[in-house]
Structure formats: C-alpha cells, structure tokens
Amino acid sequence: MSDQLQRFIFDDYQIRGEIAQAHNSFNEIIKKHNYSPEVENIVGELLIATCLLTATLKFEGKIAVQLQGDGPLNLAVINANQDLQLRGTARAEGDTTGLSFKQLTGKGHLMITVTPDDGERYQGIVELRKESLSECLEDYFEQSEQLATRIILHASNTDKAQAAGLLLQTLPAVAESHEEEFQHVSALASTVKEDELYTLANDELLYRLYHQETVRLFEAAAISFKCSCSKERCLSSLASIAPEEILDLLNENGAIDMHCEYCASDYHFEVDDLQILLNDEHNTQH
Ligand SMILES: [Zn+2]
Incomplete structure (x- = not known):
C-alpha cells in the first residue's frame, strides 16, 4: 500500500469524502524517536487528520495541526504543505503506558493554523472535550464551519507503522437539506474495520461500504515525508543572533550544535563555518 490521499463523491448526495493511508511517511516521522506506542498512535492519527484537512482547504501554502495540553503529552504537531509533504513531532513526559487520548492530552486545545502563500494566516482552535482526536475534529468542523463531518482515524505500530482514515462532509451550500443522507453514509462508514482501512484498495473499500450508492473516486495524491530543515536554515536562524553572542557560545x-526535533538531524558548526556571520560584526563596527 502506498501513502496517499484520495477524494470520492456520492453522485446522488451533496456529500464528499476523503480516504488517506500512510505507512512510510508515518514510519519516517516516528522511527528516530522513542515515543511510546500510545504517543505513536496519536502522531499517526494526527498525520492522517492533517492530510484529510489539507483536502478540505482551498489554499496554496502550509497547514499545521497541533495538540497542546497539560497531560503527559504536552505537544504533538504535524506540518504539511499543499503537496502533502509533511513532518511532525511530539513531546511527552513520564509513563504514558495504557493512557487514553484524553488522559494523554489532559486539558488543552486542538489548533489548526493555515498559512497561505498569499494572504493572511488563519488559526482555528477547539477545546479538547471529547474522547478521541477524530471526535475533537468533528467538534471543530461543527463549531467553525457548521458542516456535518464524520472522521474515522486509526494508527498502529505493532507489526509495522500504519495509519489510515476517512472523512465524510456535506458540501457547504447544502449542509441542512441533506441530513438524512449524511446519517445514512456516516452509519455505513462506521462499519469499516481498522484493518480494512490499512489493507484494502480504496475502490474495494468503497464498494464494501457503498455498493448500493453511486460513488465516484478521483485520482489519488501522494503523501510523503519531508523535513524543511537544512544547514542553510540553521545558519539563517543563527544570523538573527548578535555576533558577540555567537562568539560567546x-x-x-x-562549537554550536543544533538539533531538528522533527527529523532528528544534527547540525554542527565550528568557528570556520560561521565566519560569514562573524564577519558581519566586523562590517557593522566600521
Ligand atoms: Zn529536520
């Protein structure tokens, strides 16, 4: 199975859907970290949620979906762009064995930040009041867009890293008049098994759920892992520090060592590597 996001639509109802699966990209995000299985599962679900959300937004730019709370899981975040290149990280403290989503996150928020290439940054926030990430996201759509939304998310790293999910949403203009149809397709979606989402081809999966409906499946888009860190980016962030402070460090x-908490890359700078920044001091003094 490949890492992909695929849209479908019901010909007879004003409802659209998205299915996402991630194996390699999920593995890339977790493999260099020592997350507990519970934290890994949340990261996997968040990855799928971010892909499903990317599909609901009409923009060219970036999206960040972040969980922040006062539980043992302080932070989990996935960043993606419109090409479904993504990275993510999580911060947890103490023993997280056997903890549920709610116990892990504690009191907190789900934050969705959209940064278009052109235009204003937008941030949506919802309180974490539900028992699962998928229900918190449904809550978000209910509150922020008044769109009936059903989200199913699964992730597991028991044998191998696999994450998958499904989204159903009424089309904006017709949200109220199609409540019954939405309940119908949503109830059928609830019968999908975790393993079916991981392993079945999307056309088989949709046939299994909706063989009595007319469903149109669109072309799949690839999901991939990509971290945006680089030596050049580290240097440009060091450039914001005063040359005297760099010399002190x-x-x-x-030497100055920098670590990327997304991909676990290490960047090492010795005095020779930083001459350009240190020469700036010379320039500004004269
Ligand atoms: Zn990185």
Missing part, C-alpha cells in the same frame, strides 16, 4: 562550547 563558540568560546564556551567550542
């Missing part, structure tokens, strides 16, 4: 530690 170098004198103290002999």
